[in-house]
Amino acid sequence: MLWWLVAMMIAGMALSAAAGRGRLGAVLGPAVMFAVCLAGLGFALGPDGRWVLPFAPPLGSGALRLDAVARFFLLPLFGLGAMVAIYGVGYLQHAVGRRHLGVHWAVVLLLLLGMTVVFLADDGFVFLVGWELMSVAPFFLVAFDDHDASVRAAAWEYLAAAHLGGAALVAGLALAAASGGWSFDAMRAALPGSALALPVFGLMVLGGGAKAGLVPLHVWLPEAHPAAPSHVSALMSGLMVNTGIYAVVRALDVVGMPGAGAGVLLVLAGLVSAVFGAMQALVQGNAKRLLAFSTVENMGLVFMAVGVGIVGYACGLVVTAWLGLAAALMHLLHHSLFKGLLFMGAGAVLEATGTVELRALGGIAQRMPQVSRCMAVGVATVSGLPPFCGLVGEVLLFAALATGMAASDPGLRGVMLAGFVGLALVSGVVLAGMTRLFGIAFLGAPRSPQAAEAKEPGMLMRLPMMVLAAACLAAAVAAPVVLGLALPAVGVVLGAVPREPLAPFVAGVAQIATIGVVVAVAVVVVAGVRRLLPGWADARRFRTWDCGYAAPSVRMQYSAFGFAQPLWRAIGGTSVARVTVEKPVGFFPAHAWARVEPADPLRTAWERLFGGVRSMCDALKWLQHGRIQLYVFTMVAVLGILIVWRLWGE
Incomplete structure (x- = not known):
């Protein structure tokens, strides 16, 4: 089955690249991708197995393995991949005949192949080959609109960051191979407890963090995602960043669990990333940049959960260790669902209006009701609201942090408390930021002629969004099933599942699922009853506020920055945004304006560093x-x- 899957991808790449610019090139690649993803889901749900390449690679054994960890990462890969294949056909309709879509879809299949190899690799050399394929392909996908200088710059920035992170992985795996060979089995036998274990783990975290967008290695992500076509953004933010987390989880499997110090560093790094990403998302004026910083925030939560698991293991807190790693995996799966949905929704708005700048949107809900409902589900899910799946992973992380406060070391208890408080802060900021996104872009009155003329996209774009919106609810309702997939994956790292200590928390997840069902049914019943009430069809619609003006202007609405101003001033101030104001002067001022520009101090630091490197090279x-x-x-x-x-x- 595996070799047929690989053969389908390679054949699909060749046929798609040869299909040309016409209609065939626009549909052949995504058709193959959809078929590959369906077959891949069947393969991932099948039994564990190990395969060896039919030819001898220059290094290592060339082995591939399907185990519980690989299965957990392959399921969202092929599930979201199938939806991206459908969505991409509709999204790229405007480019048929004008761009070589066959080559574009061939590169998308190359990205899919690279991620598949990464997740299945049972050998360091095979892992690096898959990583390189997966790292190179997005460069061409991000640069799809290469006539735009900013798009080209974003593509090059991504490529540089990808290879800096890849260099750390090469160093880590080469160091690990020096202990006994490139096979993961050989590394498992030689590395745990050795002097090389911690350096190897550190390099794997560095490489994985660069791919996942962990602060301060995140700077490529807010540039590449807005530049890429929206179906590519969904792939990169919903799936490709998962490979960074996979590298860390597989390192725990191969190297062994490090000490509490490494866990504390991951908790703090994840917390900083989550807080920074949430605050940056709060002030972004571009919806796709906002979603990119949301990815930074969510990957920070996942890294924090992994760190909590490591601390729990080092302290002998079995429940904390299992809950931390399970929370990381479940939140990662849920992130694939809602982030894919949100980027698809942003792409639908971009296709209908030509922009995702919040200052030019508004009133989209009345003109694109189906897209708006799907986006509302995505926004509620990323905000951790019931009855959707985003709540489950965060509740498990809260539980892991709470149980971690039983550590005997006061310093470790302080770290767990800081993580608990920080997670609560992040949850509130995310809720405010996502309310801002939906309220400014979809509610109110249109702020531009383009928004006023927006129309629903075709079914090829709407159907995948509906499926993902339903999946966000289904994953919450089926939370015990998802946890049942996550626990064996955690068991690959920690050993046999401790059923009895985890039983209360498994029951708690089942209760969350029950709450989800009750809330969903209540919403459906209330909506149905409301529509049956007399006079519903004749309800008068009127603006919610006009302050007595006879002819109010759309400029009287909250602006994107005005909505968030009290919060970002209180939390981040000038560290997240720069404000330039020309105040009104005199009794009859001619004009006045205010400009708010998001600020990323870490990006400025990287620019100075590489500016120095460039000067050195010029010399x-x-x-x-x-x-x-x-x-x-x-x-x-x-x-x-x-x-x-x-x-x-x-």
């Missing part, structure tokens, strides 16, 4: 003199020095 350009004789002389001289050094050493 060495004299070496590129173009004289071949001197190039040859330099190589011979270096070779001679190396020979003398080698002979002298003997």
